[in-house]
Amino acid sequence: MSRTDYFDDPNAPKAHRIVPAVTAFVMSDRGELLLERRSDNGRWGMPGGVLEVGEDLPGAVVREVWEETGIKVEVTGLVGTYSDPGHVIEFSDGEVRQEFSLCFRARPVGGELSASSESFEVRWVPREDLEVLDIAPTTRLRLAHGFRNEASPYLG
Numbered sequence: 596m597s598r599t600d601y602f603d604d605p606n607a608p609k610a611h612r613i614v615p616a617v618t619a620f621v622m623s624d625r626g627e628l629l630l631e632r633r634s635d636n637g638r639w640g641m642p643g644g645v646l647e648v649g650e651d652l653p654g655a656v657v658r659e660v661w662e663e664t665g666i667k668v669e670v671t672g673l674v675g676t677y678s679d680p681g682h683v684i685e686f687s688d689g690e691v692r693q694e695f696s697l698c699f700r701a702r703p704v705g706g707e708l709s710a711s712s713e714s715f716e717v718r719w720v721p722r723e724d725l726e727v728l729d730i731a732p733t734t735r736l737r738l739a740h741g742f743r744n745e746a747s748p749y750l751g
Contacts, residue, residue, distance in 0.1 A: 596635060596686055596687050596688055597635050597636065597686070597687045598635045598636050598684055598685065598686050598687070599636070599684070599685045600636065600682065600683075600684055600731055600733075601682070601683040601684075601685070602681060602682055602731075602732055602733070603681040603682075604683070607683040607685075608683065608685050608691045609683075609691065610680075610683050610684075610691050610692055610693040611690075611691055611692075612690060612691070612692045612693070613678075613692060613693050613695045614645050614646075614692055614695060615645065615646040615652075615695055615697075616643060616644060616645045616646065616695060616696045616697075617643050617644065617645075617646065617652060617655045617656045617659060617696065617697050617698070617699060618640070618641040618642070618643030618696055618697075618698045618699070618734075618737060619641055619642050619643055619656050619659065619660045619668060619670075619698070619699055619700075619701045620641060620674050620698055620699065620700050620701065620737065620738070620741035621641070621642070621660060621666065621668055621701045621702065621703055622700075622702070622741075623703060623719050625719070626721070626722065627719035627720055627721050627722075628641075628719065628720050628722065628725070628738070628741075629641070629642065629660070629664060629666060629703070629717070629718075629719060629720075630717070630718065630719075630720045630728070631663055631664060631710070631713070631714035631715075631716070631717040632714060632715040632716045632717075633713065633714055633715070634712065634713055634714055634715055635713070636731075637715070637729070638729045638730060638731050638734075639720075639728040639729060639730045639734075640730065640731065640734045641698070641734065641737065641738075642659055642660045642663040642664050642714075642717075643656070643659050643660075643663075643696070643698075644659040644662075644663070644713075652697060652699070653670040653699070656668065656670050656699045656701060657669075657670065657701075660701065661706065662711055662713070663711050663713050663714055663717070664706075664708060664709070664710075664711070664714070664717045665706045665707050665708055665709035665711075665717070666703050666705075666706040666707075666708065667703070667704050667705040667706040668701035668702060668703055668704060669701060669702055669704050670699050670700070670701045671699075671700050671701060671702055672699065672700040672748075673697065673698070673699055673700065673748040674698040674699060674700050674737060674740050674741045674748060674749065675697075675698050675737065675740050675748045675749025675750065675751065676696075676697050676698075676748065676749065676750050676751065677694055677695070677696045677697070677698065677733060677736070677737065677749075677751055678693070678694060678695050678696075678751065679694050679733065679751065680693050680694075682694035682733050694733065698737045698740070698741065700741065700744075722742070725738065
């Protein structure tokens, strides 16, 4: 299923759902960030996805990172909350959502990089290489907050 993201676009379709989702800011001991090139829009982003019934938020982070990248992680904190009504996501099946995502900080504890059906490729990316990658504005915001490593999470 493909998706189109709209950012403060007056021509965006009207959202009719809000779905809790998580993303993971995962940094290696070498200071590289775990990213995937998503198969639904071709852009680079942090691993993540929707919360499933019967699961808690940290469990969703661990599951999504494992499924999408082959890396096992431990959740260590919250980067921030992201619910910008100006960010609308339209899926090819007709569903239209308002962004609602919690970005968690996590550390790798095992596994080996492997792409899934949700990603074209996964890799550890040095911070200086981020500028040249096709990354959505909302993901760049999360990355900036993650690198700040502030005690209080971003609330937005």
